[in-house]
Amino acid sequence: MSLSHSPEMHRKLIERVPAVTGRDLPEWFRAIDNGPAFLRCEERANWLAQEHGLTHGFARAIVHEHERKRISRSV
Template sequence: MSLTHSPETHSKLIARIPTVTGRDLPEWFRAIENGPAFLRCEERSHWLADEHGISHGYASALVREHERTRRARHY
């Protein structure tokens, strides 16, 4: 199973996260940053889904978006 979605699907998932989860992106990003220090994005998304009871699709979109914004901050 791929952890990446098409850009369109990714955008739709990210847009729905606050409604579906009741938490906005900065809250999720803090949860990811304060969670276990996994080396692989796949491990991080599985932890996020299991720990917070969200679908793996939303969890992988969150991890991907977190990585994207984290990289953008460093440039």
């Protein structure tokens, strides 16, 4: 999933996730892991936004960070 915003903006969004959503990243990662098995990141971001009432910006940032962590674990 490519970022639609700068790496600096992504970092700022990720830092604000707990304060804005009331959940930390590991909780969001579990929600993604336990959610529907979408193939595309954009589908996961849309589901996260719709299912959990997030803005698409935060949903995309969370999904992107989840992918980044998942890839780094597999390497």
